[in-house]
Amino acid sequence: MRAFVARSGLMLALAVGAFGIAAAAATADGLTAAQLQAQGWACRIPAGENLLNCRSPGSEPLPAGPTEVNFLVFDASGTAFLGTEHLIRADLYAGQPRQGTPSGTYQFIPVGPGYYACYHFNVP
DSSP states (O other), X not given: OHHHHHHHHHHHHHHHHTTTOOGGGTTTTTOOHHHHHHTTOEEEOOTTOOSEEEEOXXXXXXXXXXXXXXXXXEOTXXXXXXXXXXXXXXXXXXXXXXXXXXXXXXXXXXXXXXXEEEEEEOOO
């Protein structure tokens, strides 16, 4: 799980660093989905949701579904960065505890092959 936290932090740092914005300023100073899309990120609002999920270039789904996927999550307008989401394909999930807000276990999402999601959102 520590590897995920490190990867998640690295992913956010790389995304923020690509725009010359300090990591602490990502939520306040305007990292947007449009900026990510201009850099080749894929952003969409999943069916039945109201949050915009962006994934980095090169993280396209595999035919059976990717084993793990990380997203930067924004409000529906794509202007307010909310945090990160980490998905683990259901057949690979082994009850790992999540280290996010709030603490607990991953939440099952019945999409494609099925995934367990862990959210790391900024809570004001």
